[in-house]
Amino acid sequence: MNGRNNPRAVAAAEAAVQKLAGPSRKSSVIGSKQKCTGVFIGGTSFVRGRMGAVGSLTCCDALRCTKCDFRVEQFHNRDWSDDVDYLFFRNNFPTEAKLAAKMRARPGSVAYCCQCSWMSTVEESKLDFSSDVRWVCAGHLTE
Structure with missing residues (x-):
């Protein structure tokens, strides 16, 4: 046949x-995904969501790392201890209870991490290809 x-x-x-x-x-x-027009991170005083309008600062809450291909976790009112290292995140990401061992309370700060990179910030910061981290907007669902 x-x-x-x-x-x-x-x-x-x-x-x-x-x-x-x-x-x-x-x-x-x-159900399409729209990406941020500029990718910003910042402390707890900044609005979270999709950065779409010019002139309004919104910190992206849908970050993904292009280096390790994991989502970026955000922990409000926390920052990372000075003694964290790459292996700590490789072994403990994404379990919040395990990551909490190296976090400190810090009002206004947000501790960010993926499986290969981490940073804490209170102020706004734009992420681009010159940044130390390789985090991009993974997209925000729209209706």
């Missing part, structure tokens, strides 16, 4: 065409 007359082959070919065509326009608009 050749491939043209085989119902399984025809069904597989149709499924492949649908997969290559991708989602319909309607489904991509509903």
Whole structure:
């Protein structure tokens, strides 16, 4: 039986065409992800969400590391101890209870970390390719 007359082959070919065509326009608009226009981090005094409007500072709450490909966790009113190192995060990320061993209470600060990088901040800071960390906006779901 050749491939043209085989119902399984025809069904597989149709499924492949649908997969290559991708989602319909309607489904991509509903539940699409929009990324921040500029990626900022900051302390607890700054609004969290998607940075979209020019002139308003919003700290991204959907960060992802392009180096280790993990999400970036944020801990409010905390900062990292001076003795944290790469292996601490490799062994303890993303378990908050384990990470808490090297966090200190600091009002207004936010402790950020992924599996390979970490930082604490009170002030706003723009992240770009010249930054020490490789964090980007992973996208925010929209309706």
